[in-house]
Amino acid sequence: MPSFGMGRKLFDCISSRWMKLRRRPLAYDEAQPAAPYLQGVYAPVSEEVTAADLQISGEIPRDLNGMFVQNGANPRFSPGPGHSWFDGDGMVHGVEISDGKPVFRSRFVKTQGLAEDIAAGEATYVGSLSMPGAGKRHKNVANTDLVFHSGKFLALWWEGGQPHELSLPELETKGTFDYNSTLEGGLTSHAKIDPKTGELFFISWGAKPPFLNVGVAADNGRLTRFTEVPLPGPRVQHDMAISDRFICVFDFPMMMDFKRPNQKSLGFVLDDTMPARIALVDRKDTSAPIKWFNVSPCFMWHLSSAWDEGDEFVLVGARIDGATRYTKSGEIRDDLPLVDGEHRFDSHPYMWRLNVKTGQVSERQLDDAFVEFPRVNDNYICSGARYSYMPRIDTSQQTLQANGIYKYDLDSGRRVDLSFPDHHIGYEQSFAPRSGATEEDDGYLVGYVTDKNSLESEFWITPAKTLEDGPVARIKLPQRVPPKFHGRWLDASLF
Numbered sequence: 141m142p143s144f145g146m147g148r149k150l151f152d153c154i155s156s157r158w159m160k161l162r163r164r165p166l167a168y169d170e171a172q173p174a175a176p177y178l179q180g181v182y183a184p185v186s187e188e189v190t191a192a193d194l195q196i197s198g199e200i201p202r203d204l205n206g207m208f209v210q211n212g213a214n215p216r217f218s219p220g221p222g223h224s225w226f227d228g229d230g231m232v233h234g235v236e237i238s239d240g241k242p243v244f245r246s247r248f249v250k251t252q253g254l255a256e257d258i259a260a261g262e263a264t265y266v267g268s269l270s271m272p273g274a275g276k277r278h279k280n281v282a283n284t285d286l287v288f289h290s291g292k293f294l295a296l297w298w299e300g301g302q303p304h305e306l307s308l309p310e311l312e313t314k315g316t317f318d319y320n321s322t323l324e325g326g327l328t329s330h331a332k333i334d335p336k337t338g339e340l341f342f343i344s345w346g347a348k349p350p351f352l353n354v355g356v357a358a359d360n361g362r363l364t365r366f367t368e369v370p371l372p373g374p375r376v377q378h379d380m381a382i383s384d385r386f387i388c389v390f391d392f393p394m395m396m397d398f399k400r401p402n403q404k405s406l407g408f409v410l411d412d413t414m415p416a417r418i419a420l421v422d423r424k425d426t427s428a429p430i431k432w433f434n435v436s437p438c439f440m441w442h443l444s445s446a447w448d449e450g451d452e453f454v455l456v457g458a459r460i461d462g463a464t465r466y467t468k469s470g471e472i473r474d475d476l477p478l479v480d481g482e483h484r485f486d487s488h489p490y491m492w493r494l495n496v497k498t499g500q501v502s503e504r505q506l507d508d509a510f511v512e513f514p515r516v517n518d519n520y521i522c523s524g525a526r527y528s529y530m531p532r533i534d535t536s537q538q539t540l541q542a543n544g545i546y547k548y549d550l551d552s553g554r555r556v557d558l559s560f561p562d563h564h565i566g567y568e569q570s571f572a573p574r575s576g577a578t579e580e581d582d583g584y585l586v587g588y589v590t591d592k593n594s595l596e597s598e599f600w601i602t603p604a605k606t607l608e609d610g611p612v613a614r615i616k617l618p619q620r621v622p623p624k625f626h627g628r629w630l631d632a633s634l635f
């Protein structure tokens with residue numbers, strides 16, 4: 141992996157070839173599974189844009205100053221074989237807000253793999269849906285998530301690898317960050333920060349032993365703990381949670397199936413004949429015996445939050461019964477949205493209560509609604525978030541699309557919702573606390589919403605306390621923002 145010095149060289153290399161290559165049109169194979177995620181609203185954008193003087197409908201609150209940045213897949217070149225939506229080069233889109241004035245920026249995350257592609261003038265990696273041996277793979281595209289830790293703004297990739305540091309507010313790639321040589325394995329997306337201690341908690345996983353590790357990094361930019369969580373075999377991992385006492389990771393029976401008959405691509409399969417297990421690792425002593433809990437078979441891409449409550453560890457997330465088109469028991473389910481023709485996103489809000497003294501488990505679905513990408517006020521990520529904000533998935537579509545957003549009050553069970561206008565889609569929205577806020581929901585939901593007909597995108601600012609009343613400001617953007625994965629609100633004090 142490149143060091144910081146290599147990062148500078150890498151950036152120079154990319155910059156020198158950028159102007160020559162950036163207008164080359166993309167092409168893709170209509171037959172490949174990811175084709176729906178390469179056209180229309182999802183089509184990659186080629187330009188890196190910086191723009192002020194943006195058209196604003198409504199008024200930007202003066203008690204909101206900082207920057208929202210969201211990461212996502214945006215293939216720089218026509219994808220190679222076996223391309224998945226998740227394989228596209230990372231591109232971040234950001235809106236900086238200062239005294240009511242916005243500035244928009246979009247930048248590729250300039251990774252080593254992207255530099256190799258630019259040098260070749262084409263995609264040099266095969267996608268994650270390719271069969272083994274098809275070509276160069278596992279490009280760290282840094283396209284999944286963003287986190288601000290140890291004074292650095294880091295782009296993370298869901299498969300792992302080293303984080304890429306981005307400058308603020310310019311969003312230029314500075315290079316990779318190996319936590320001052322203490323990060324030996326990968327650092328996966330959805331790392332969590334305890335705002336009380338400044339510690340970052342993360343997972344590192346792979347197809348070969350050890351299949352899963354948990355790590356802890358201090359705010360001084362050095363790892364303090366890195367411990368294996370023994371699993372019986374490789375498992376697809378994505379998210380994790382923390383409470384004040386525990387690190388929560390999973391043994392979901394989601395695995396790679398190389399032998400499934402009649403498969404057109406290398407996909408995941410959920411072995412619904414096996415139990416799903418939740419592991420709690422002691423935060424302060426990660427080598428202490430792990431507490432394991434058997435739960436009903438499922439998979440979960442994204443968690444909302446977790447907390448300790450008496451003897452119970454409470455976990456909320458977007459749980460999926462059958463996360464793949466094919467299940468191990470032979471069921472084939474084509475009735476709901478499929479990503480890459482393989483992955484289902486019919487997830488519901490769900491709560492588990494794990495008694496750490498007795499080992500008892502209680503679990504329940506919180507709502508019949510389909511949701512994904514749940515988020516909370518990150519200041520409450522491990523200490524009992526009452527409110528969870530979950531995009532509402534439109535199950536009439538054959539790609540993953542949200543047509544609104546729910547606010548769940550986990551104490552009262554009350555749900556309020558905001559529908560996006562007809563033909564508009566959005567994705568995850570981040571919570572931005574209002575300046576001087578003292579209540580959990582005193583702030584704004586911020587995120588992108590795109591008109592599927594006009595292919596124009598807006599940045600929405602919606603007060604979380606009155607979500608159902610809609611946004612107070614809609615900022616028209618000079619560039620379409622392809623539907624993205626995960627974002628982060630950064631208070632102005634951070635840069």
Ligand SMILES: [Fe+2]
Pocket residue numbers: 284298329330378441442625626
């Ligand atoms: Fe994710």
